[in-house]
Amino acid sequence: MNVISAIKAYIVKMTSESEPGMKILLMDKETTSVISMVYGQSEIQQKEVFLLERIDSPNFANSTGLRYLKCLVFVRPTQQNITALCNELRNPKYGAYYIYFSNIIAKADIKILAEHDEHEVVKEVQELYMDYLAVNPHLFSIGLSTCFLNLNWNPSALQRTVQGIISVLLSLKKCPVIRYQANSNVCKDLGTRIDEIISKESSLFAFSQSNNSLLLILDRRDDPITPLLNQWTYQAMVHELLTINNNRVNLSDINGIPKELSEVVLSVEQDTFYAKNIFMNYGEIGTNIKELMDQFQAKAKSHQKIESIADMKSFVESYPQFKKLSGNVTKHVTVVGELNTMVNKFNLLDMSEVEQELASQNNDHYSHLQSVKKLLNNEKIRDIDATKLVMLYALRYQNHNNNDLTGLIDLLKRRGITARFLKNIVNIIEYAGSHARQSDLFNVENAVKITKRFIKGLSGVDNVYTQHKPLLHETLEDLVKGRLRDHLYPYLGGHGSGRQQDIIVFIVGGATYEESLTVHSINRNNPNFNILLGGTTVHNSASFLQEVDQATKNVPRKHTRTIRNIQFD
Incomplete structure (x- = not known):
């Protein structure tokens, strides 16, 4: 069961079944994302797709079209898209239309489309089940x-x-x-x-x-614990600290980033280094980046000496791969460099160690409380990280006799934490406190089996910082x-x-x-x-807290009435 292979097989089917010749691919916002997750624009153009258009774009509605082109339509079977297709078929811009819906289409909608196809330009209507992001x-x-x-x-x-x-x-x-x-x-x-x-x-x-x-x-x-933790494997870490949105990472807010790196694509289909390293830990990534740089430098050195036609021919033949390798090196060095900056700047190693103890270690309330208090007094810890730490404590020790959530909230207030962050603590308990959970999330019997392991160099990040399962x-x-x-x-x-x-x-x-x-x-x-x-969706902690906030927006405080020192707007 490979969802990327399933999507790619459908795309091959869609682009190869029509008659040979140049085509336009007409999509909506969501189907554009579906395809871009598994194919780059240059790859889709290799399938005789001359142009990519959006059916919901004003530019498309006002364009004249080219009658000699065939139009592949790949859209979701929504009423909005059915209406747009009917309008297009009344005054077709292209000579032939091959319509593919991403999910089951109602027979009544097929009938409506047929009635609007007065010019008989629709050659095919099919369902290709690509209504999700791979x-x-x-x-x-x-x-x-x-x-x-x-x-x-x-x-x-x-x-x-x-x-x-x-x-x-x-x-x-x-x-x-x-x-x-x-x-x-x-x-x-x-x-x-x-x-x-x-x-x-x-x-x-x-x-x-x-x-x-x-x-x-x-x-x-x-x-609720897993989405709150800092991460130490490549894909998860990038998503937590930089955010991956449909395989894209926005780096434009980082000082000194060149324009061509303001947004980078991290795709297992288009980037072999990323595909091999998505589950590697932070330390291993550093080593593997170094190997990638060494590989690039070796190739670059070998291309410095071009003295004959044969040398030039050899270079030109390898240039696309060389250029791709060059881009990959720059991209991953930039991404890992920014991760490293954030880890050091915000004391994420210290932060993560206490998170992992709260999430994975056996019950030691006093020790955990002291560790949390120490970090809350550390000015290098970000406000969001300090708040998440208190949220983890609140979930872990919600029903503990000596629970000191009130004291921790007071420490947050002294830091100047905003009311929005403080509300997150109440929200998370209402959303996923002990009353909402079916499972024994903090299974002491399993937790006592965990032996704390110390770091042995940077590659040991997969030990103390990844105890949690x-x-x-x-x-x-x-x-x-x-x-x-x-x-x-x-x-x-x-x-x-x-x-x-x-x-x-x-x-x-x-x-x-x-x-x-x-x-x-x-x-x-x-x-x-x-x-x-x-x-x-695929959450990082920021998107998870947005989900929690939305889910509890109008929910009465049934399980957090004892928390008196959080004011609501």
Whole structure:
């Protein structure tokens, strides 16, 4: 189950089925993102695609078009797009239209399009199930920044998520049994809606070996710890400190960054160094960057001496690869250099060590409290990091007899922390306090087995700073060993039969790159299983706190009434 391969196969099908010749590719905002996640613009142009246009762009509406070009249309089956297509077919700009919808299209909408095709320019209409973002081969996202409203589904987000998951299932040819987190209404609602569509569209889901796959739906609220932690593997670290948005990282706010590096692309499909290093830890990345630079310098040195026609021919033939290597070196040195600057400037090593102790070590309330207080008095620690530290403490020791959350909030106030940050502490407890969690997130029995390991050089970052394992790790370990309890993760509509080896895990409220690493590791260690991870989005701590804020905006303070010293606007 490789979502990038599934998307790329559909794109090849879409660009090769029409008659030979130059084509225009007409997309909407969301399908543009779908394609750009797996193909660069130069790659898509190699498939005889002359021009990329947006159907929702005013420039397209006002353009004249070229009748000798064929138009490939790839859009979501929304009413807005159907209306735009009808307007286009009334006065066609191009000689032929091949229309591909990213999901199931209603027969009534097909009929409407046919009625507007008075010039008979539509040559084909197909469904190609690409209604999601393929992030890594085993990771997908629906692309929703938030999905909750008053701790329940935002109705439009529920509909979009159902469509996205249905598209994933159809693109991978899976008709799964469904299990969901028992204490979560949002998980059950999502599973029920997906099950209804599978039943309604049974002919589309008539795959062989249909009982061999499982869709497991989980709730982000069961593990609020993972999205709050600083990260130390390449992809996760870049997302936490710099933010990855549809494979793009904006560096324009960094002093001294040249214009060509103001935005860089980090794609496992277009960048072999990135693909090899996304799960490497901070120390290993430094070593591997050095090797990449040595490789580049060796090639550069060999090209300095061009004395003959043969030398020139050899250089020109290798120039595209040379230029690509040069760009990769510059890009990754810049990114890693900025990560290094932020780690040192904001004392992230000290910060992360205390985070990891709170998230992973056995219960030692006094020691943890003193560690948090010490960092709150450190001026180099950012306000957001100080606030997250108190949030972790609040989640860990919410019900502890000697809980000193009030004292920690007072320390934050002395730092001049804004009311918005202070509200995050209340919000996180209302969102995912002990009342909301099904699992024993701070499992003392497991935690005492952890032996604190000290750093041995920079490469040891994967020790003390990566002790934490997401709750998903334990859930998947139980699942592959057949120990996942039915009463905690019931089957929708009864019991499943047999043991499913193709497993799609979907997290309502967003997945993380740390959980993507967990899935990668479990896949590697369990070759008989094939696990795919998805989420409404892929969070870093900033986007997660936005999700929490949105989810609790109008929620009464049922579980934080004892916190008296936070003022609300």
